[in-house]
Amino acid sequence: NAGVTQTPKFRILKIGQSMTLQCAQDMNHNYMYWYRQDPGMGLKLIYYSVGAGITDKGEVPNGYNVSRSTTEDFPLRLELAAPSQTSVYFCASSYELHRATSTNEKLFFGSGTQLSVL
Amino acid sequence: GQQVMQIPQYQHVQEGEDFTTYCNSSTTLSNIQWYKQRPGGHPVFLIQLVKSGEVKKQKRLTFQFGEAKKNSSLHITATQTTDVGTYFCAGPRSNDYKLSFGAGTTVTVRA
Numbered sequence: 001n002a003g004v005t006q007t008p009k010f011r012i013l014k015i016g017q018s019m020t021l022q023c024a025q026d027m028n029h030n031y032m033y034w035y036r037q038d039p040g041m042g043l044k045l046i047y048y049s050v051g052a053g054i055t056d057k058g059e060v061p062n063g064y065n066v067s068r069s070t071t072e073d074f075p076l077r078l079e080l081a082a083p084s085q086t087s088v089y090f091c092a093s094s095y096e097l098h099r100a101t102s103t104n105e106k107l108f109f110g111s112g113t114q115l116s117v118l
Numbered sequence: 119g120q121q122v123m124q125i126p127q128y129q130h131v132q133e134g135e136d137f138t139t140y141c142n143s144s145t146t147l148s149n150i151q152w153y154k155q156r157p158g159g160h161p162v163f164l165i166q167l168v169k170s171g172e173v174k175k176q177k178r179l180t181f182q183f184g185e186a187k188k189n190s191s192l193h194i195t196a197t198q199t200t201d202v203g204t205y206f207c208a209g210p211r212s213n214d215y216k217l218s219f220g221a222g223t224t225v226t227v228r229a
Contacts (some may be wrong), residue, residue, distance in 0.1 A: 001219055021165060038126065040221055042124075042206060042219040042220055042221040043149075043161070043206070043208075043219040044219075045216055045217070048216070059216075090160060090161070095177075097215055105166075105210075106151060106163040106166060107151075107153075107161070107163060108163070108218070109160040109161050109162070110160060111159070111160050112160050114212055
């Protein structure tokens, strides 16, 4: 199993450009998430999905869009890149949602995408 | 809303020494998770604590969940260079169960 695969690893965008960050998992997890990580700020949830066709906003969704057409894939779209979106983006998946009290809700993270918007 | 706070933000440790990092929540948590992120890497799950007062050990790492389930700690004994990285705690918010991550404690080790 490859786990959670993210592409690309690095990207530089100009202000106003658009791009899609790809994320795929092969663990048959229903739950997938996109986080951004800024220095000293921890991980902030952008969007999440509880299954194919179902997505919902997290803490910082503005400027982003997602879709979930299959269980495996959960791409993140930036429509009009802004300097404030410079960050490291992590995709993650879990077997269960965070309501349970078992380790089945632990997150598996991808290797991340470092995005700079100039 | 619920926030998970971690202290200290940075921990510089002499190799061989012990240290502790703390995680505090403004609300009661059903459980708490700890992750480790190596420099340039991605967060990796370490452990989950569920019960009040629970203590779990992984080799030199000791994790504790407070009696009131509002705080947690990670204690590392005899720090090694392999312990370098950022340690995050995370707890599910009571209203929507989304994980709230602390800002992390970044650990550096002096040989």
